[in-house]
Amino acid sequence: MERRVNDRPRLVVIGGDASGMSAASQARRALGPEELEILALERGTYTSYSACGIPYLVGKTVSSPEELVARTPEEFRRDFAIGVRTETEATSIDVAERLVRTVDASGTVAEEPYDHLLIATGAAPRRPHLPGADAEGVFGLRTLPDGIALNAYLDGRAPSRAVVVGGGYVGLEMAEAFLERGIEVTVVDGGAEPMGTLDADMGALVREAMQAMGASFQPHTRVTGFETEDGVVRRVLAQDAAYEADVVVMALGVRPNSDLARAAGLEIGPTGGIVVDRRMRTSAQGVWAAGDCVETFHRVSRAPVSVPLGTHANKQGRVAGTGIAGGYAAFEGVLGTAITKLCGLEVARTGLNETEAATAGFVVETVVKESTLRAGYYPGAEAVTVKLLAERGSGRLLGAQIVGGAGAGKRIDVLAVALWNEMTVHALAGMDLSYAPPFSPVWDPVQIAARKLAERMG
């Protein structure tokens, strides 16, 4: 499959994960092997795995790394006639000559010509250069091998104290995974509350649940380095404190991995992501990009954003694959929707939070409303807190945050659809949502909040 046949065009994909392999598969669905050659270059050994599943692997909810792999390189070759070259890194792109330079595990350098190129280089973890950061026991958690390495370390060393640096989604999921393994855990974060993509009042609910499960949270804390012993991490150092640790996970988020594109002269946006149009075309002829490495459009702020999530990567990959195969599809932007399950709580958000709304120039009205996830009289009615942000004057919904029991989180999708359609909280309050006693009070919690905010705004 991997030798070039001159009478058919060739697609080269850089990066064998969600967006790259979605694009490749989609292109293959449209064009058979006699019409399009496809070669995917993957730096690592895995293709198409669920990065979102890594914390569950560490927490042992998922028992083996293979379960996180949607399709192996062999399956892509066999079922899709897609050539996959693993342990092969793209080192540069020559857009004038239309070729990619590569180096494989043995150090062999090659040039791969392309007619269509898809850049799907993903995201790189933010890892500040701190003294001791290379010590044994300090882990990132971006790739499946990262997760496997951490797991092996935990199994082998049985550490008793963990520090997680960064209290975002992955950081807190990891903190819970440590708790599930009986490891004491401290989360240190630069902000006042964990989950910085939520407003602090909602983040506080998450912190309380974490603390109730035995995790410790250190706010306003900037890590300055690591104390080691025989090359193994022992303490995490901050401005004016230190935290004992046998194992450390760095979870400070990611940035678009656009270095290769930048070096090739492609346009890079203000967020550091590759600039693409709605079809996922970059500024260079014949070059497409998709997934965590690109910059996309936020439908509420109307600003460029980088949102590293598998859902977008997957959709963008399909859009690019359709376009590469000569069809038309468009990626219509994001809302910043996200969800997680943490310490017995479901936590979700969509749209803009208060800080983001202010940055985008909105003046907002907000409501925070607690209600229940079942009729009051139906046994097991758990609490839910819904926060809504609306534009002053127009009442247009701008964002939503939900923290609550089982069934709370996925309600964020109702608000995401409302945002997508630029609905007002007034319209939201009047909508025909489903009701039965095992599912909600007569007014769904999201409508109770919308009604409250609408009433307040008149």
Add this chain to the structure above:
Amino acid sequence: MERRVNDRPRLVVIGGDASGMSAASQARRALGPEELEILALERGTYTSYSACGIPYLVGKTVSSPEELVARTPEEFRRDFAIGVRTETEATSIDVAERLVRTVDASGTVAEEPYDHLLIATGAAPRRPHLPGADAEGVFGLRTLPDGIALNAYLDGRAPSRAVVVGGGYVGLEMAEAFLERGIEVTVVDGGAEPMGTLDADMGALVREAMQAMGASFQPHTRVTGFETEDGVVRRVLAQDAAYEADVVVMALGVRPNSDLARAAGLEIGPTGGIVVDRRMRTSAQGVWAAGDCVETFHRVSRAPVSVPLGTHANKQGRVAGTGIAGGYAAFEGVLGTAITKLCGLEVARTGLNETEAATAGFVVETVVKESTLRAGYYPGAEAVTVKLLAERGSGRLLGAQIVGGAGAGKRIDVLAVALWNEMTVHALAGMDLSYAPPFSPVWDPVQIAARKLAERMG
């Protein structure tokens, strides 16, 4: 509170349940007792109870009838300064003289003048006049006293075989309640499958779950009467069959209880419901109506419909109450959204089913897609089946049906918001919905179905 004071206008409410008391409370929030006198007339003894909770009372999920009462007459008097006269039936309305004639439990007749009148007479059960229908052991299940009476009968007689006539939401909820009490149950229905508001292919999934739990289902069956012994029901008779029964529940649905309004000369629509405008005003000056007795607007079919649900009653009551108090609010119509939990399944629908779409003149494309409610590798990923209907050509979403495990049902609200905004399945497939492994595959089940249908439609 109940004596008229001439210098303030008077609101009379006929019917002390969801819509009536919502309207009264809403009017009271806007106008104090010195500005508006409010008198509610209730035929029964309860106010503001959850009719949707009655099956759970019978199934003993809810332990006492009082739990289903949101507010008692005494609470309305004390907390809202709303006069409530229970066991008082309105016998006629004189719209020219602006008064309501009543009779109370003692047979005393009275006339109640009004400035504003709200008709909230609810729905009446469909009970065909069949031989033996008055036998002991045959129950309706519309009111809380119905539920209490059935419960007392079950506790006292400990019947072993039940027949439920009608396989809609309430019928099936009742069938499950019988199973939970260890009573053998047969559901007889006129259609091919239970849940006639779903298409038969989706109704079949519900039937299979019912049968797996031990219930029997008899399709295409019209009940012709009841065999009795000493005045107690013994068998349910159909065209060419008979079913042993110690207890029978009639659950053939309801019709708008608009007799009083009709007799008063108010306009009644083709569905038998009172015609109201968006503010819930009837054809008579100063007369408003809300809840199960009215006819409302279906946003997809654009036809008048009667949808007897507490959610609408509640919202319409608030709209009417706001209007009565001199404010402006509008009820923007319904989508036919409904949900229930049955035999371990969550079942939900919104918009039009195939029959309704055809009646409304739509030519539809449909998809039925099975997927899972969690990432495949996440433990406990239950199945869900999503059916979508879209308009041929435009791709506009017209309706949706969902049957599946925990977390399936409330996803109908995503589709309800999409319907409300007249979205296409193409747009739906591209939306930014939430994803994390404990909640869904990378593509949410509703988007998997939407994508499939969009692809098929091109």
